[in-house]
Amino acid sequence: MRYAMAIDTKKCVGCADCVVACQIENDVPHGYCRDWITEKTVGTYPKLEMEIRSERCNHCENAPCVRCCPTGASYIAEGGVVLVEAAKCIGCGACIESCPYDARYSHPEGHVDKCTFCIHRVREGKQPACVAVCPTKCMYFGDLDDPSSEISKQLRTRKFKVLSPEAGTKPHVYYLI
Amino acid sequence: MQSRRDFIRISALGIGGITLGSRTIPGLFGKSLFDNPVVSEMKRYPTYCEVCFWKCAAWSHVDAEGRIQKIIGHDDDPHCNGRLCPRGTGGLGMYEDPDRLMTPLIRVEEDGKQTFRKASWDEALDLVAKRLQELSATYGPESIALFNHGSAGHHFSHLLKAMGSVNASAPSYAQCRGPREVGFKLTFGQVMGSPEPLDIRDTKCLVLIGSHLGENMHNGQVQEMADMIDKGGDIITVDPRYSIAAGKSKYWLPIKPATDIALLLAWINVLIEEKLYDVDFVQKNTIGFDQLAHHVRQMTPEWAYGITTIKPDLIRKTARLMAAASPAAIIHPGRHVTWYGDDTQRSRAIAILNALLGNWGRRGGFYFPEKVKVPDFPHPPYPKPKWGWREILDGKYPFAALSIANTFLDATIDEESPYAIHGWIVAGTNLPYTIPDVGRFEEAAQKAKFIVVVDTMPMEITGYADVILPECTYLERYDELRTSPHREPYIALRMPAAEPLGETKPAWWMTKELGKRLGLEDYFQYADFTEVLEWQLEQLGSSLDEMKKLGIKKFPRKSGPLYQPDNEVPWFNTPSGKVELYSAQLKEAGFDPIPNYTAHPTPPEGFYRLNYGRAPMHTFSRTSNNPYLADLMDENFVWVHPKVASKWSLENGQEVWLKNQDGIVSDLPIKVRITERIRWDSVYMVHGFGHVTKKLTQAYGKGVSDTQMITNVMDDPIMGGTGMRGNFVTFIKEQIS
Ligand code: SF4
Ligand code: SF4
Numbered sequence: 026m027r028y029a030m031a032i033d034t035k036k037c038v039g040c041a042d043c044v045v046a047c048q049i050e051n052d053v054p055h056g057y058c059r060d061w062i063t064e065k066t067v068g069t070y071p072k073l074e075m076e077i078r079s080e081r082c083n084h085c086e087n088a089p090c091v092r093c094c095p096t097g098a099s100y101i102a103e104g105g106v107v108l109v110e111a112a113k114c115i116g117c118g119a120c121i122e123s124c125p126y127d128a129r130y131s132h133p134e135g136h137v138d139k140c141t142f143c144i145h146r147v148r149e150g151k152q153p154a155c156v157a158v159c160p161t162k163c164m165y166f167g168d169l170d171d172p173s174s175e176i177s178k179q180l181r182t183r184k185f186k187v188l189s190p191e192a193g194t195k196p197h198v199y200y201l202i
Numbered sequence: 203m204q205s206r207r208d209f210i211r212i213s214a215l216g217i218g219g220i221t222l223g224s225r226t227i228p229g230l231f232g233k234s235l236f237d238n239p240v241v242s243e244m245k246r247y248p249t250y251c252e253v254c255f256w257k258c259a260a261w262s263h264v265d266a267e268g269r270i271q272k273i274i275g276h277d278d279d280p281h282c283n284g285r286l287c288p289r290g291t292g293g294l295g296m297y298e299d300p301d302r303l304m305t306p307l308i309r310v311e312e313d314g315k316q317t318f319r320k321a322s323w324d325e326a327l328d329l330v331a332k333r334l335q336e337l338s339a340t341y342g343p344e345s346i347a348l349f350n351h352g353s354a355g356h357h358f359s360h361l362l363k364a365m366g367s368v369n370a371s372a373p374s375y376a377q378c379r380g381p382r383e384v385g386f387k388l389t390f391g392q393v394m395g396s397p398e399p400l401d402i403r404d405t406k407c408l409v410l411i412g413s414h415l416g417e418n419m420h421n422g423q424v425q426e427m428a429d430m431i432d433k434g435g436d437i438i439t440v441d442p443r444y445s446i447a448a449g450k451s452k453y454w455l456p457i458k459p460a461t462d463i464a465l466l467l468a469w470i471n472v473l474i475e476e477k478l479y480d481v482d483f484v485q486k487n488t489i490g491f492d493q494l495a496h497h498v499r500q501m502t503p504e505w506a507y508g509i510t511t512i513k514p515d516l517i518r519k520t521a522r523l524m525a526a527a528s529p530a531a532i533i534h535p536g537r538h539v540t541w542y543g544d545d546t547q548r549s550r551a552i553a554i555l556n557a558l559l560g561n562w563g564r565r566g567g568f569y570f571p572e573k574v575k576v577p578d579f580p581h582p583p584y585p586k587p588k589w590g591w592r593e594i595l596d597g598k599y600p601f602a603a604l605s606i607a608n609t610f611l612d613a614t615i616d617e618e619s620p621y622a623i624h625g626w627i628v629a630g631t632n633l634p635y636t637i638p639d640v641g642r643f644e645e646a647a648q649k650a651k652f653i654v655v656v657d658t659m660p661m662e663i664t665g666y667a668d669v670i671l672p673e674c675t676y677l678e679r680y681d682e683l684r685t686s687p688h689r690e691p692y693i694a695l696r697m698p699a700a701e702p703l704g705e706t707k708p709a710w711w712m713t714k715e716l717g718k719r720l721g722l723e724d725y726f727q728y729a730d731f732t733e734v735l736e737w738q739l740e741q742l743g744s745s746l747d748e749m750k751k752l753g754i755k756k757f758p759r760k761s762g763p764l765y766q767p768d769n770e771v772p773w774f775n776t777p778s779g780k781v782e783l784y785s786a787q788l789k790e791a792g793f794d795p796i797p798n799y800t801a802h803p804t805p806p807e808g809f810y811r812l813n814y815g816r817a818p819m820h821t822f823s824r825t826s827n828n829p830y831l832a833d834l835m836d837e838n839f840v841w842v843h844p845k846v847a848s849k850w851s852l853e854n855g856q857e858v859w860l861k862n863q864d865g866i867v868s869d870l871p872i873k874v875r876i877t878e879r880i881r882w883d884s885v886y887m888v889h890g891f892g893h894v895t896k897k898l899t900q901a902y903g904k905g906v907s908d909t910q911m912i913t914n915v916m917d918d919p920i921m922g923g924t925g926m927r928g929n930f931v932t933f934i935k936e937q938i939s
Contacts, residue, residue, distance in 0.1 A: 036428045038416035038446050040818035041834045042288035048830060049272050049294060055833055066444065070843065070878045071456040075449030158275075160285045160421055161428035 027169040028104035028142055029197040030156070031179045032079055036163035039064055039077040043155035043164070047081075050143065050154035057130050059140040060155055076202070079155065079164065082107060082128035082140035083188065083196030090120035090129065098136075104168070105197060106144050111136040125192040142166070169197075208316040244271060247699040248753030250684045251282075252352055252676035253289040253296065254821040255374070255396060256421050257684050258282035259692075259754045260290060262677055262699030270297060270677055270699050276753050280422060280688050281397065287419040288819045292830030296658065296675045297700070301827055301899055303660055303672035304704030318670065323705065327712070330669050331719035333652040334365070337625040343367045344587045345624040347610045351631040353681045353696075354656055354673055354709035358629045361713040364725040366585040369594075369623065371605040373636045381923040382539045384601045385549025388785050390562065391775030393603075394535050395687050399571040402426035406566060407527035409438045409520075411462055411552065413536045414445040419818040420537070436527070438520050440465060443813060443841070443886050444879035453520050459811050459884055460542050460802040460927065461510040466551035467799060468506035469521045471498040473558050476518075478525035480560025487772060488557055490784020490796070497796045509799065528559035530566025538816075543916030543925035546601070547797040550785070554797070557781045563766030571687035572761045577741045579734045581725045593621045599922035600791050606922035608637050608915075611646035625652040629709065630673075632661040635823040635890065638912035638926050656709060659827060660897040671712055674702035680710065680731045683738060689764055691757045693742065695735070695749040710734075793920055802928060804883070809863060809930035810846065811884040814908040823890040826901035837904035839875035841886040847876040850933055859934040860906055864913045867934060869894055872906040885931060 039062045047053060047060050060081035067074050084107045091099045091107060098113035099120050109120075109129075114136035121129045121137060132138040143153035147166075151157065156164040167174035179185075179201060187196040246261040251273070259279035263271045273293050277284035286293070306326035307318040321329075337345055343366035348358050350372055359370040375383075383393040402408060403426040416424055427437070427447075437451040440462065448454040457465060473479045474495050484491050503514035524531040533555050539545050561567025591605035594613045599606060613623040634643050647653065647666040655667035664670050677699050684694035702708070714726040728734055736746045744755055766772050776782050789795035805811050819834040820826060826836070840860065842852060852858065857871035870892050880886050891905030916925030 035450065036431050038424060038428075038450075038818065040288050040416070040419055040424075042286070042291055042818075044834060045288045045292045045819070045830050048833065049291065055829055058833070066449070066877070066879055068878065070444070070881065071454065073444050073449075073454075073878055075444065075446070077446070077449070158285055158291055160282075160287055160419070160425050162285075162425070163428065 026104040027197070028084065028106055028147070029167070029169045029176055029199065030142070030153075031165045031176050031185065031199040031201055033163040033165075033179075033183075033201040034076050034078055035201065036161040037077045037079055038161055040160065042158050042160055043079045046154045046158035047140070050146075051141070053138070054133055057132070057138070059138065078200055080126065080128075080188070081155075081198065083126055083194065083198045084140075084142060086195035086197065087193060089123040089125070089192075089194060093119045093123045095119065102144065104147075106142045107139075108141055108144065109137050109139060111138075125189045125194060247697050248276070248694070248750065249273070249676060249696045249699065250694045251286060251290040251293055253293045253825060254419070255352075256281055256287075257686065257694070258286055258290055258421055259684070259694040260286055261753065264699050268700060270294060273677070276694075278756070279694065279754050280690070280692065281686070282421050283425060285421070285425065287421045287424070288834065289419065289821055289825055289828075289831060290421070292819070292828055292834075293677070295828035295830040297677045297703070299659065299827060299829060301660060301897055302658055302703065302706070303664070303670060304706065305672060306705065307667075307670040309668045321669075323707065323715070326669050326671060327715050327719060330654050330671070331716055333654075333668070334625060334716075335720060337652060338365060341622065341624050342588060343585075344369060344589050345622060346627065347371065347614075347623045347625070348627045348629065349373070349607060349610070349631050349633060350629040352629070353676065354629040356682050357709040357713040358627055358656065360725065361716060361722070362627065363584040364581070364717065364722045365720065366587050368587050368590040369605065369610065371591065371607040371610055373607045373631055373633075375604045376602075376606040376608060376922050376924055377540055377637060377926075378538050380540070380602070380604065380921055381545035381918055382535050382537070382549045384546045384603065384921040386535060386553050387603070388546075388601070388776070388787060389550055389553035389557065389782055395571070397422055397686065397688060398535060398537075399569050399687065400426075400532055400534065401564075401566050401569045402532065403429040404566040405430055405527070405530050405532050406435045407438065407524045407531040408435060409440070409524060409531070409533040410447050410451075411440040411466070411533065411536065412539070412541070413534045414441065414443075414447055414815050415534070416446040416450075417818055418537065418816040436523060438523065442881045442884050443815075445815075452523070453516065455512050455516060455520065456881065458509070458511045459813065459881070460804075461799070463544065463548050463551055463797055464501070464506045464509040464799040465512060465517065466548065466555055467498050467501040467797065468503045468510075468517050469524075470494070470551070470555055470558065471501045472503060472518055472521035473525055473555070474498060475502075476522070476525075478522065479558035480528060483529075483560030483562070484558065487562075487774070488781040488783050489778050490782060493784040494554065494796055501799075509801075524559060527566075529561040529564035531559050531561055532556070532567055533559070540918070540923040541925050541927040542802050543918050543923070543928075544800060545918050545923050545925060546920040547794060551797040554783050557783060562781070563772060565765055569689055569764045570761065570766075571689070572691045572759050573687040574685045574691040574693050574742065574757050576683050576685050576693065576738050579728070579737055581727070589621055594623075595922065596621075599918070599920065601921045603921070608639075608642070608924055609922065611637065611642050614646040614649050615642070617649060624650065626650050627654050627656070628663055628667075629656040632663045632823050634662050635907055635909050638909055638915045638924055640910055641913065656712065658706070659824070660895060661823065662893065662895050665895060672704070672706045673712075674706035674708055678702040678706070679708035680735060681708070683735065690759060692754050693744075693749075693757070694754040695746075697750060788920070791920075805930040806863070809932045810842075811927065812862070812908065812911055812929045812931045813884050813886045813927065814889045815886065817888045820888065820890055823893065823907070826890055826893060826904075827898040829900060832900040835888075836900060838872065838888040838891040838906065840872045840906070841875050841877050841880040843880050843882040844876055844878065845882045846885075847874065850935075852876065852933065856935075859937055860911055860931040861934050862911045862913060863930045866911060866913055868892065868906040868910060870903060870906055871937065
């Protein structure tokens with residue numbers, strides 16, 4: 026089992042529903058977020074192109090944050106999901122420094138926090154909160170090892186990319202382009 | 203001059219101070235997260251969202267301690283298909299907002315200074331009833347007006363009518379979608395309504411002209427736009443700004459602002475000259491085609507190029523694209539269409555273009571909507587008022603089908619008029635951030651002899667009130683059943699998920715209590731609103747118990763099929779019974795029977811046209827203080843083109859004040875956003891920021907209110923819409939003290 030997410034940049038409108046749904050589902054304190062939106066426009070008026078992305082932890086296969094965590098609080102759980110065990114985390118911030126995606130933040134309660142792919146929901150057979158709420162249905166979550174999963178189909182039929190491939194992290198969040 | 207009504211920046215009295223328990227799921231960050239049992243313990247109660255007018259049906263999820271944990275869209279509701287928009291998801295913030303109004307407040311004078319003091323409900327309601335009765339006795343009940351938006355308006359307009367006034371007004375007409383409704387009514391005999399009957403999910407070509415769908419988060423419509431993208435449909439966007447939708451379009455037409463009618467006429471020209479229109483539909487169902495063809499003969503793409511700056515080739519290509527997709531092609535009628543004062547005519551041009559594509563009653567075009575008629579709970583007939591909003595219009599705006607909110611301000615200022623307004627009930631609308639020309643609003647508010655404001659939040663409008671009645675949020679109350687036109691008729695129930703916080707109360711209770719004090723108890727023959735719902739639901743063959751379980755209920759269509767059957771000739775509710783490409787009605791009233799392009803002023807040297815719009819996470823000024831939504835966006839920026847920025851030596855994030863053509867300087871500074879996404883002759887900002895009330899602790903002092911900068915209002919002579927896009931602003935880099 027390899028959990029992954031694919032996000033269709035052609036459909037995403039940047040509404041940030043995924044951000045607020047995550048904040049409420051995971052009780053992320055006000056002023057912090059586990060996912061966020063980037064909008065990039067290139068060119069000069071009127072020859073422009075835009076890409077909108079909903080970003081979060083990439084749940085990298087080769088996760089620098091896990092490698093550098095001195096206490097083992099950051100670890101890779103089932104399906105390749107990268108998690109932080111708050112009780113073990115001493116809040117040293119090494120993982121925050123090492124993440125090329127800036128996906129982690131220091132929670133005011135003293136530990137580091139980030140996207141969990143809503144593994145607590147996934148274990149109940151539900152979709153992550155962001156995926157379940159997205160009005161444009163532009164996010165796909167599932168098992169890459171299952172060729173019949175929607176995400177496998179999307180990655181077979183669509184062009185896609187990952188963020189900062191040069192970092193060698195092997196991300197599990199894909200962007201359909 | 204001594205001001206009758208000092209604007210009171212509400213003090214800490216009676217507001218704020220709620221602390222809700224944390225919503226933290228116990229052990230969320232510890233190991234027990236993974237066997238988290240809490241979710242299954244939650245109870246859910248049906249509601250429909252009140253954060254915008256789309257009214258998506260949803261479930262409020264409540265934990266074992268009775269705390270509302272989250273709001274999730276109702277899977278079976280066609281408005282949202284189980285997915286709320288960010289505002290609906292963050293609707294929880296309306297309930298949790300620590301700045302909420304918590305008790306009734308009464309304006310008093312202390313040491314020569316006006317302030318609010320806490321009052322009991324009895325005291326506040328007695329005072330409101332007494333003042334309304336006095337005004338009614340002196341000037342007639344017609345002199346009392348209601349400004350409303352949202353569900354509270356329904357209850358208060360019932361009270362108003364029972365008192366004998368029909369002067370209720372929602373700014374959503376003259377300040378927003380009125381011209382479109384009139385334009386479509388004149389052409390097709392039918393208004394668009396809400397949600398608009400657009401078959402976007404099955405369209406092959408969606409044309410957005412000045413509509414930034416995706417940024418205006420009309421949920422079901424945005425969802426259908428995404429569906430059509432999935433199916434490979436094409437979008438054409440006409441906008442001087444590179445909107446989100448423009449970024450998803452096959453063609454983006456970066457039009458020179460205020461020239462849209464020229465483009466529409468040129469498109470019509472191409473469809474006719476190249477015989478690309480639906481000949482069969484036009485022959486059978488329209489009148490005035492020959493006049494139309496003659497009218498647009500000279501309005502070629504070359505002609506339009508000089509006006510719109512859109513290349514002739516692109517005009518032709520896009521016209522051919524929509525024709526090739528027709529009848530599965532839609533020129534979106536738009537929603538906020540009060541731009542330049544000729545908006546009904548522009549809406550007519552849009553309607554005519556749609557007619558030429560033959561998309562009426564066709565899959566991928568306009569479907570035939572249907573809604574459930576919910577019977578009125580029995581009450582005595584309303585008294586007949588001696589005059590109403592039409593008299594206030596005094597023959598102006600002959601095609602206005604609803605009252606024109608801003609004319610109520612004029613009628614308040616003109617105290618001597620036989621049709622003067624003296625008392626205001628304001629429910630759920632923040633007038634100085636809604637109706638343009640804030641100076642006129644201020645003057646009217648000073649002249650009003652009594653103002654009662656009903657709201658959940660200490661919005662700016664509450665600072666003008668004599669009495670403030672704190673409403674509980676939609677998550678804490680019953681309301682009328684939602685019934686809105688859609689592909690299939692549905693009703694939706696809103697019921698409370700929690701007890702109202704503080705002393706807040708639902709509007710149905712306030713109006714019933716006021717009715718009692720005004721001797722109108724016959725109009726409110728129920729102890730609790732559930733009796734009304736129970737009675738209505740029984741008439742509809744359902745029950746409150748059933749609806750509590752279902753949330754929404756679908757009814758079979760009675761009006762016929764969703765699309766036009768091939769073997770039937772459609773009938774249109776116009777004087778001719780046909781689609782009126784040429785409008786004799788308009789001609790008779792002295793207006794152009796076929797739309798014409800008229801040039802509008804362009805910005806003077808050093809000024810830029812002020813364009814404004816929506817962000818997906820906010821609804822007007824009402825959500826800017828919502829803690830979840832403010833997290834996503836807590837201020838607006840003024841967008842400027844890099845050329846403009848360099849001319850003014852502006853930097854990203856720099857604060858500037860704006861000054862408009864009439865010398866109005868913004869109360870607050872706004873940060874600059876330098877972007878290629880805006881034309882060099884315009885600036886852009888998101889509507890609804892720039893709050894000056896300190897009690898909106900999240901939103902206070904952030905950004906600029908576009909409404910403040912809109913002092914040039916171009917009335918639509920046909921129906922009274924207030925054109926707001928003829929305002930020009932320049933930058934002030936240092937505040938003038
Ligand atoms: S909810 Fe969906 S459409 Fe909205 S920003 Fe997130 S991914 Fe994009
Ligand atoms: S579109 Fe969003 S804000 Fe409007 S009713 Fe639906 S969920 Fe609520």
